[in-house]
Amino acid sequence: MAVDTVQQPEPCGGPDLHFPTLNRAVPEHNPVKRADDVERDNQDAGTTDIPTASQDAADNQSTMDSSLRGGASETADVSERLLVTSPQNSVPPRITDSRSHVQAHYRQPVELPCAAQGFPLPSYIWFRSHGGSSSPVALGERIRQVGGSLFLRSAHIEDSGRYMCVVNNTVGAERASTSLLVTTPLSAYISPQQQTVDVGRAAQLNCTTEGHPQLAVSWLKDGHPLTTSSRVRLVAPQILRIEHVERSDKGMYQCVVSNNDETAQGTAELRLGDVAPVLVATFAGGTLRPGAAWSAQCEAAGSPLPTLSWQRDGAPLSSDEQRLQVGFCAA
Known part of the structure; x- marks a missing residue:
């Protein structure tokens, strides 16, 4: 704070009368202006000054002490003002919100976000890629644009693809790409x-x-x-x-x-x-001494299940003989 001193002039009535010296506290960063000067400055700069409510008596008051005979002091209110200015220079748009990939279920709503900053306020337009070319998105009852974002009220399979949000104003442009995938439940059936x-x-x-x-x-x-x-x-x-x-x-x-x-x-x-019977296991012949034991195995496969029979020298082999045991273990 800076303090300036105001010395009162000597009155015409003579030197016998004495006037006090007035000390006034003045903020260094806020020189005092007349109200009409402030209004004229604001009009020239394109600004708006907004008086702010007092938060604290100590912050918003300046005390003027008078060394009067009675020792009394006076207090004067000094209001602070907030100046809100508009950008003086144009700013190219900058995208602040977008998504590279968005997935949605079939017939469900979906949003493709796009938001940007810039001055003058930027405008938005959405394009959709078709092979090597692109065209503006056709807006309607099902597909709407709210602000910069694109809303699909009911997503269809054919909506899947790549979209592009282009933001521009008088000093520049910026774009962001979004891939949309619309999914449906999988199923498989064999016949x-x-x-x-x-x-x-x-x-x-x-x-x-x-x-x-x-x-x-x-x-x-x-x-x-x-x-x-x-x-x-x-x-x-x-x-x-x-x-x-x-x-x-x-x-x-x-x-x-x-x-x-x-x-x-x-x-x-x-x-x-039906499968014709096939022998899948057979036996080999052998030479034995009289009285020695011998066994042979035969296995067959087929559909329906085949039946087996044994022959010796072309004649059916009977299992009634005590020396012979015939069993079937093939299938």
């Missing part, structure tokens, strides 16, 4: 769900998948990844074909579709039809 195929014939399984997005389709057999070959092959990601069906091909097949958020699968069973 036929159950089929019976004779050994040596061909079989085909067709998998129908739905949902968005579908990032991968894979096949399993009995819960394990399917091994493909020249005989077992994928004609397309969703079509499995088996040439010359073998016994090992029977079982459960699964088609699995997946994306980053979920998986779904369809299941089908492959059964074997």
